[in-house]
Amino acid sequence: MSTEVRVPTLGESVTEATVATWFKKPGDAVEADEMLCELETDKVTVEVPAPAAGRMGEIVAAEGETVGVNALLATIEEGAGASGGGKEDDGDGKTVSSAGGKPTKAGEQPESGGNVDVMVPTLGESVTEATVSTWFKKVGDDVSQDEMLCELETDKVSVEVPAPAAGTITEILAKEGDTVQADGRLAVLSGAADGAVEPSTRETPKEEDDAPAEPAAERKGEDAPAAKKAMAEAGLSPGQVVGSGRDGRIMKEDVSKALAAGKSAASPGAESAPAAPAETPRAPAPAEDAAREERVKMTRLRQTIARRLKESQNTAAMLTTYNEVDMSAVMALRSQYKEEFAKKHGVKLGFMSFFTKACCHALNEVPEVNAEIDGTDVVYKNFVHMGIATGTPTGLVVPVIRDADSMSFAAIEKAIAEKGARARDGKLSMAEMQGGTFTISNGGVYGSLMSSPILNPPQSGILGMHKIQERPVVVDGEIVIRPMMYLALSYDHRIVDGKGAVTFLVRVKDALEDPRRLLMDL
Structure with missing residues (x-):
């Protein structure tokens, strides 16, 4: 009797993999769950264990071959050491x-x-x-x-x-x-x-499966990590x-x-400690209002956003400095070349590539804005992994464009378009949202005129873009109408001084008001 070894589920949107290495050859003895081979996808490496004990039979997919999900990799001839039926x-x-x-x-x-x-x-x-x-x-x-x-x-x-x-x-x-x-x-x-x-030949779940859970003292399974953290914050014991x-x-x-039911007394060490605001139940609404309310559980994404934003406020010495930029030069340059740019590169020329290039330019001059605190050390990044805050139907996510400082305008626009589409479709992987060193948030697309963005820890800086609005300004002693945008830089004052923050924002302003500076590295 033989057992088939097939390609396991490879992850979201991943449909094929390459056989990288076989650890066994035909005739070798194998134990159940022993690693047989290693598959490589464009994101991760997947190990394939033996589904049963026995001896290796035929290897159908050799090293270097591309295989799809559930494709046959090999067979195992079950011997005396194989698992019995009905395991x-x-x-x-x-x-x-x-x-x-x-x-x-x-x-x-x-x-x-x-x-x-x-x-x-x-x-x-x-x-x-x-x-x-x-x-x-x-x-x-x-x-x-x-x-x-x-x-x-x-x-x-x-x-x-x-x-x-x-x-x-x-x-x-x-x-x-x-x-x-x-x-x-x-x-x-x-x-x-x-x-x-x-x-179906499987029996209906037994009634005892629906019985109330055992008391905490008699439970066998390990508590969820999130539950352990919540209990620690609330001062509760598992019992x-x-x-x-x-x-x-x-x-x-x-x-x-x-916590909401008020049935659990606080632990002795936490009796005098105030309850965490996030866990404190709100006062009950009047009966006439309660009937018109709708209670919806927060998604895990929204809970994470709330937790990280509050952590940012609690841990960083956050301060915001403002400036304004005349967008005339960028808008004129974009209008002049947008059709030719789209025809050659297959992507539209937007404002984000200008801001990304301008920030990379300024970060090279003010490196502390591109740094982070690790204990008592300051870690300076000699590269720029730019986070682009993106609004989605389920909440805010920040996909990261890696090594943005070495990319062209076209490469940046393509990366922003591709990651933006994946974010809206909920297809971003965790790897695509990790490792950012600086973030740009564009509230102007929603009509925001001015705001103070919150840091994305452990980063030390975030630039807030806003709505472009025509306003009267004085140029060479004359009042003229120009398309103006307010810029806001929120920064961690623990490692970024006011001088560095203002210098960074001025360099961004200079580069946008005269984009030729980006070409000449000025």
């Missing part, structure tokens, strides 16, 4: 029971009548958990392979979860609003390898919160419920 889930989501007696990995097509787990896909670098936001299917629904089953929300992006195989949904393990860990189980499918849907997760595991929502 139960070991709890880590790697094998599930199979009617055919074969363990089935998430993302691998099951044999006829087998069950397969729907697993949480790769969420991105340093992301360990997500919230189930929407289920598109329910128990008993038939699904085809790669059909969207549900959507997860992380701190930054939304992740769609496709069906790893055709079949019928027999059980949903993580409901909407539940927090799930990376590589956790979401649901169970029952189906056939040829895509034909077979009747004061009833967990609703699997095996009594405490979730972040359980901590919020305990």
